[in-house]
Amino acid sequence: MEENQTYPVFIKLNRLQILIVGGGNVGLEKAHALLENCAQANITVVALDFLPGMVALTRQYPNISLIRKSFSCGDLLGKDLVIAATNITEFNYHIWENAKGSKVLINVADTPELCDFYLGSVVRKGNLKIGISTNGKSPTVAKRLKQVLQEAIPDTLDEVLIKLSIIRDRLKGDFASKVKQLNNITEVLVKPESEQL
Structure with a gap:
């Protein structure tokens, strides 16, 4: 039986340079998740088009920048983490190949076998954070557990x-x-x- 071989760590996102490739719904969801946990996260989003919600994020967070262009391997220079969030499987694989060649950790959305890390569900109560991972098996279960813990842990x-x-x-x-x-x-x-x- 397969076991979850991941090791939970809490990354200080404000010290890293993060690249998101994809300006659609998935890219927006990933950017929101990062910024909810660290409003000072340094994020660059590369895409040919951006949802209005992604553009709105730049007004709220000056540390997120949008670059309207197609991804190239040069986009990985100086980056610590990359998230491939396009809706084209072959293109996400291309991004993964480039990230691995550049030794940059990568998360390929909805493709657990190509992920070096997952963006799990996070329970937050002030200074307390609890990360939940299902090893990519069921983000829905992680989301439900988050709801249970969020309600069970007192705000005090x-x-x-x-x-x-x-x-x-x-x-x-x-x-x-x-x-x-x-x-x-x-x-x-x-x-x-x-x-x-």
């Missing part, structure tokens, strides 16, 4: 995170000692209510 959890950060900064001792102290403090978060009395 961000206050807890901020207070724990302050406590962590005040703790004395070596790393192991600090970890032990924080484990004792946060144990209440996982204890059943009957044991908390």
Whole structure:
């Protein structure tokens, strides 16, 4: 049975240069997903045409630029990540070949076998982010899990995170000692209510 071999990481998008090839619905969806998680993401979109929604993004986010032209391998220069988001399978494969040749990580929309990474569903509660991946098997399941977790996790959890950060900064001792102290403090978060009395 196939297992999910991906390793979840949280990328600081504002430190990277991202290329999206495709100005249609899929490109717009990917750009929105990136910008929702990091409003300072540096995104270049290359396409022959752009949906009005993509053009509108440039007014809201000055760090996204649109270049009206067909993709060429030179577009990958200086890029850290690329998303192939056109509706032409052969063209997406061409982009993938160029990205691999340039050693740039690539996501080919709706083609898991050509993806170095996925844009999973993300649950956000202030400073807390939880990434959900189904290994490309069912984005719909990931979306539903996101809804469940978004409702189940209280909004006040961000206050807890901020207070724990302050406590962590005040703790004395070596790393192991600090970890032990924080484990004792946060144990209440996982204890059943009957044991908390």
